[in-house]
Amino acid sequence: TSFLSNYSALIWNKAAYAQFDLHPVNKLRLSIGGRFDQMSFDYTNFIDKSTGTKNYAQFSPKLGVTYEASSNVGFYGNFSNGFAPPALSAVFRPRPASQVAATGEKFYLSIDPAVFANYEVGGWASLFSNKLYFDYTFYRLEVKNKLLGIRQPDNTTDFQSAGKTLHEGIEYQITYRPNDAWNFRFGGTNAKHTFVDFVLSTRGADALKNVNGKEMPQAPNFIANSEVTYKYKGARIALEWQRIGPWFENQVNTRRYEGASVLNLRTGYTYKAYQIFANVLNLGDALYASAATRGNNATDRATYT
Numbered sequence: 019t020s021f022l023s024n025y026s027a028l029i030w031n032k033a034a035y036a037q038f039d040l041h042p043v044n045k046l047r048l049s050i051g052g053r054f055d056q057m058s059f060d061y062t063n064f065i066d067k068s069t070g071t072k073n074y075a076q077f078s079p080k081l082g083v084t085y086e087a088s089s090n091v092g093f094y095g096n097f098s099n100g101f102a103p104p105a106l107s108a109v110f111r112p113r114p115a116s117q118v119a120a121t122g123e124k125f126y127l128s129i130d131p132a133v134f135a136n137y138e139v140g141g142w143a144s145l146f147s148n149k150l151y152f153d154y155t156f157y158r159l160e161v162k163n164k165l166l167g168i169r170q171p172d173n174t175t176d177f178q179s180a181g182k183t184l185h186e187g188i189e190y191q192i193t194y195r196p197n198d199a200w201n202f203r204f205g206g207t208n209a210k211h212t213f214v215d216f217v218l219s220t221r222g223a224d225a226l227k228n229v230n231g232k233e234m235p236q237a238p239n240f241i242a243n244s245e246v247t248y249k250y251k252g253a254r255i256a257l258e259w260q261r262i263g264p265w266f267e268n269q270v271n272t273r274r275y276e277g278a279s280v281l282n283l284r285t286g287y288t289y290k291a292y293q294i295f296a297n298v299l300n301l302g303d304a305l306y307a308s309a310a311t312r313g314n315n316a317t318d319r320a321t322y323t
Contacts, residue, residue, distance in 0.1 A: 022087055023110040026062040032056045037080070048117045049082035050130040063110055066124060074103040074131050090148075093141040100134040104165055104179065114174030130179040135160045152192040159185040169219035182214040183234065204263075206242035213269070226314055229269045237311060238265040238277060252289050267312035267320055275320075279304030 037051030056075040063069070078099035086092045109126050118124055137295040140155035164181030187209025211234040216233050240263030247256040264277045281302050286295035308323040 021065065023112075023304065025061055025106070025110040026064070026067075027059040027061040027106055029057065029059045029106075029233035032058075045086045049080070049084075051080040051082075051232060053078045053092045054102065059106070062111070063125065065110075067111060068111055070127075072109070072223055074101075076101040076133070084142060084236070090144040091141070092143075093139075095139040096136070098136050099254075100136070101131045102134075103131045104129045107179050108165060111177070113190060114170060114172070114176055115137075116172050116174060117176045126177050126199070129177060131294065132161060132163045132165070132179070139213045149196055150192075150194050152190065154188060154190040156188050157186070160184070164216075168217050169221050169320075171221050173221060176246055178217075181216050182215050183216070184212045186210055186212075201247040201249075202245075203247075204244040205246075206240065208240055209237075210239060218269075218271075226270065232271045233266055233309060234282040235266045235269055237261045253287045254285065260285060267310050268314050268318070270314045272314075272316075273312050273320070274311035275307065278304060278308075280304055280306065 033053060033055045035053040037049055040048040040050070040124070041277045042048060054075070054077050054151045056073060058071060059073050060075040060312050061069065076099075078101065080096070080098040082094065082096040084092065084094040091314045103210065104126070109129060111126060113124055113126065114122070121128075123193065136159045138157040142151070142153035162181075163179040164183060166178050167175045168178055169312045170176050187207055189205075191205035191231050192203070201221065213229045213232050213234060215228075216232075217231060218224075219226045221243075240261070243258070243260040244261075245256055245258040247254060260280045260283070262277050264274045267273045280300050281304075283298040283301050284295070285297070286293060309323040310320055312318050312320040
């Protein structure tokens with residue numbers, strides 16, 4: 019029997035978090051915080067009969083500022099760090115012989131955790147006697163040390179924690195309630211998820227070496243959820259619209275899936291402590307996929323879920 023990996027591990031996750039809120043001037047609040055994470059595991063690798071302990075640890079700062087211009091309008095900004103240890107299924111996968119000779123390591127215990135830097139600014143407002151409310155956030159997420167499976171010149175695959183991606187966008191929500199009967203809600207996000215440094219191969223015969231500058235597959239640029247609700251006494255009826263915009267099926271951005279729009283009808287009636295409801299999901303009977311992927315080769319076929 020040949021195993022891709024064969025191990026046993028006892029995993030320990032520990033974390034400590036502290037935050038201090040300061041009010042240097044009226045209407046202004048500063049938040050200074052930090053989180054220390056440690057993920058460790060005691061392992062037995064049944065492939066080479068080795069045992070040991072591995073630790074991943076990081077201190078992640080968080081800084082925030084909030085300014086309330088009035089009782090109805092405010093703004094904020096945040097910066098935070100984070101990290102994610104590599105999957106154990108990758109850590110205990112044997113290295114190719116050529117990489118063992120080059121590095122002296124049989125497995126991937128030296129892989130670094132992925133690290134994240136997140137920046138966001140936004141605000142909120144409540145207008146017209148609190149009948150209209152909206153909030154928004156602009157964000158930028160930088161990810162480094164993503165795990166890459168890179169094809170080597172000898173046609174083997176080597177794992178490296180060297181990938182970089184960039185995620186930028188805006189998230190927003192608007193709610194309008196003109197009276198007790200009607201409620202309108204719309205929420206959405208417009209975003210772009212990009213490969214910054216993402217090597218696929220160092221093999222000379224491979225035409226595709228990297229996907230730097232390409233958009234990530236299965237990452238729609240637009241997602242929305244909207245609903246209009248009418249209530250009368252104990253009854254309610256709501257029409258919900260869900261939209262997922264187009265996305266690329268493959269890493270080389272040659273094929274796109276058109277996305278999907280779905281309508282849902284939700285009704286209900288409440289009497290004292292009792293409620294009866296009925297929902298019709300996908301009212302328009304739309305045919306759509308929740309996932310659509312495709313390989314990078316021109317002859318590859320798409321897989322729809």
